[in-house]
Amino acid sequence: MQNAGYTQVRNKKLLPDLRKEGVLTKEIVLSTKEKHGCPWGSRLFSHHTLASVRRLSFYHPFHLPEDSLDLVLSACYNHSTEKFADKEDLYITPETQGCDTWRRLRNTIDKPPTFVVPQGHPMKRGGIKEKRSPFSVKLMNSGVHSSQTNPGYSRQPAGGAIFFY
Structure with a gap:
């Protein structure tokens, strides 16, 4: 990482x-x-x-490893979680897997992310973006007055036909 x-x-x-x-x-x-x-x-x-x-x-x-024990101790291998590891797993270091460590393997430089100011102003907007209805969530404990039809549809008491309003 x-x-x-x-x-x-x-x-x-x-x-x-x-x-x-x-x-x-x-x-x-x-x-x-x-x-x-x-x-x-x-x-x-x-x-x-x-x-x-x-x-x-x-x-x-x-930081300079002094012997092979320092290399093994800095490896990503964990003997308590991996049952049958290969011999080379002892020497796989975090920087070979892409983690950020003290050593650089390639001649690269770190480029920071560009910070975009929305609408040219540094003020941050917060608050609730949407209010979710508790009746729109399926499979939850609902009361006796929850709607049993699709949103926008209603069942007429006389005749039982479904009309869309």
């Missing part, structure tokens, strides 16, 4: 967004600030992936 309402879109910048994962203690040197209209060598030097930024010596992650 992602953040509530946030969508992930592809990051088209030269550097990935890893602010939730760790901190860079110094700036990354870029030979260019744009992707297009520059020599291929400077673009290749300036473009970083998630793995290349994580391998830098001045990148320090916040």
